[in-house]
Structures are given as C-alpha cells and as structure tokens.
Amino acid sequence: MMRAMTRPDATVFQTWLTQTCATLGAAVGVAVLLHAGAAAAAKLDVNFTGAHIPTSLQMATTSTPATVKVLTWQGADIDGDGAPDFVNPTGKAPRQHDAYGYGAFGASRDGGSRPHEGVDYMVDAGQDVVAPVSGFVTKIGFAYADDARLKFIEITNPAIGYVARVFYVDPSVEVGDTLRLGQVIGRAHGLEAKYPGGMTDHVHLELIAPNQARIDATRMLAERYVTRLAT
Numbered sequence: 001m002m003r004a005m006t007r008p009d010a011t012v013f014q015t016w017l018t019q020t021c022a023t024l025g026a027a028v029g030v031a032v033l034l035h036a037g038a039a040a041a042a043k044l045d046v047n048f049t050g051a052h053i054p055t056s057l058q059m060a061t062t063s064t065p066a067t068v069k070v071l072t073w074q075g076a077d078i079d080g081d082g083a084p085d086f087v088n089p090t091g092k093a094p095r096q097h098d099a100y101g102y103g104a105f106g107a108s109r110d111g112g113s114r115p116h117e118g119v120d121y122m123v124d125a126g127q128d129v130v131a132p133v134s135g136f137v138t139k140i141g142f143a144y145a146d147d148a149r150l151k152f153i154e155i156t157n158p159a160i161g162y163v164a165r166v167f168y169v170d171p172s173v174e175v176g177d178t179l180r181l182g183q184v185i186g187r188a189h190g191l192e193a194k195y196p197g198g199m200t201d202h203v204h205l206e207l208i209a210p211n212q213a214r215i216d217a218t219r220m221l222a223e224r225y226v227t228r229l230a231t
C-alpha cells in the first residue's frame with residue numbers, strides 16, 4: 001500500500017519539478033529577451049532622436065503658434081514695494097460716450113455745472129466687482145439720497161493714504177472688513193432703472209489722494225495688451 005502510494009507521488013513530484021524548472025527557465029529566457037529588446041529599442045530611439053529632422057508641417061506648427069492679444073490692467077506701485085497698489089474693479093475699459101455723456105474723469109455733468117469726479121468702468125450687471133485698493137471698508141452709503149437701490153462702498157488704505165469709493169455695487173462686505181487688493185466686494189447693480197434709455201452699465205470709481213483731492217483713476221490703472229498662447 002505504501003509503495004503503491006509513494007511511487008506515483010514521487011513520479012508526479014519529479015514531473016512537476018521538471019515542468020516548473022522548464023517554465024521558470026523559459027520565463028527567465030523571455031525576460032532576458034525582453035530586456036535586451038527594450039535596451040535595443042531604447043538605443044534605437046536615441047539614435048532616431050539624434051537624427052530627427054522636423055517635417056515641414058512640424059516646423060510650421062512650432063514657428064507660428066496661435067496667439068491672442070488680451071487686454072489687462074497694470075496697477076501703479078506707489079509705495080515702491082514692487083507690487084501694484086491698484087486693481088481695475090471690473091476688468092473692463094472705461095465707459096465711452098453714451099446717451100448720458102462720457103465716463104472719463106472731468107467729463108461734463110449737469111449741463112456743465114460740475115465735472116465728473118470719477119472714472120466709469122464698464123461692467124455687466126450682476127458681475128463680481130473687486131476692491132481697487134486693499135484696506136478697510138470705512139463706509140457703505142447711498143449714491144443718491146432719494147434712491148436706496150444704488151450703493152457705494154468706501155475703502156480706506158492708511159498705508160498709502162488713498163481712499164477708493166466704488167459706486168453702483170450691491171455689497172457682499174460690511175463696514176470694518178479688511179480687504180485684500182482685488183477681493184470681491186459685491187455685484188454690479190444695473191443702471192437701466194435709474195437711467196433708462198441707454199446708459200452703459202458701469203461702476204463709478206472715485207480715488208481720493210492723500211491731499212484729499214479726487215484724482216483720475218486712469219493715472220493708477222494703465223491699459224496693457226499681453227500676448228498669450230491661444231487656448
């Protein structure tokens with residue numbers, strides 16, 4: 001009984017061992033071949049790259065990449081720390097002439113009886129408006145005494161001595177808040193209800209200098225066109 005059991009077992013084991021060794025040997029052989037193949041392929045690749053000459057199509061693609069000119073706004077650095085101190089509150093250009101006049105600083109208002117004391121930056125109604133200076137929210141008031149819909153936000157920066165008033169904004173900040181430069185302060189309020197018949201929606205920005213004079217904001221926000229790769 002024992003012999004009958006042992007002999008076939010030993011034979012089975014021997015057969016298994018032989019097969020396993022053959023399989024392992026084959027696997028090692030394949031691995032060696034694969035390695036050699038990869039090394040050869042890598043070597044081939046290096047040689048190919050070294051001798052690579054761009055086709056005319058590739059040269060055309062790399063020599064004339066598609067670019068676009070993008071309007072950006074460069075804020076003045078008045079404290080000399082290398083960083084801008086002003087940001088365009090809407091990212092858009094000043095309002096051009098419309099049914100109600102010009103949006104430039106000093107433009108005629110009330111039939112010439114007073115000058116426009118700010119710069120009107122065009123905006124899409126409902127768009128985010130950002131802080132044109134960093135500092136503290138020192139006042140939230142009404143643009144017109146008889147109209148509670150249109151508000152302004154006053155931001156004071158004691159470090160540079162400037163005050164900014166941003167008009168026609170529905171505020172998302174409160175008096176006393178500390179603001180980073182360019183932080184969202186609210187959303188632009190459309191002007192159609194107040195000025196029907198063609199006033200371009202805008203944010204009116206007044207900058208008050210350390211000498212208390214209102215200055216032209218375009219002196220602090222320069223228009224720049226930057227070339228970027230088209231996306």
Ligand SMILES: [Zn+2]
Binds near residue numbers: 118203205
């Ligand atoms: Zn204005």
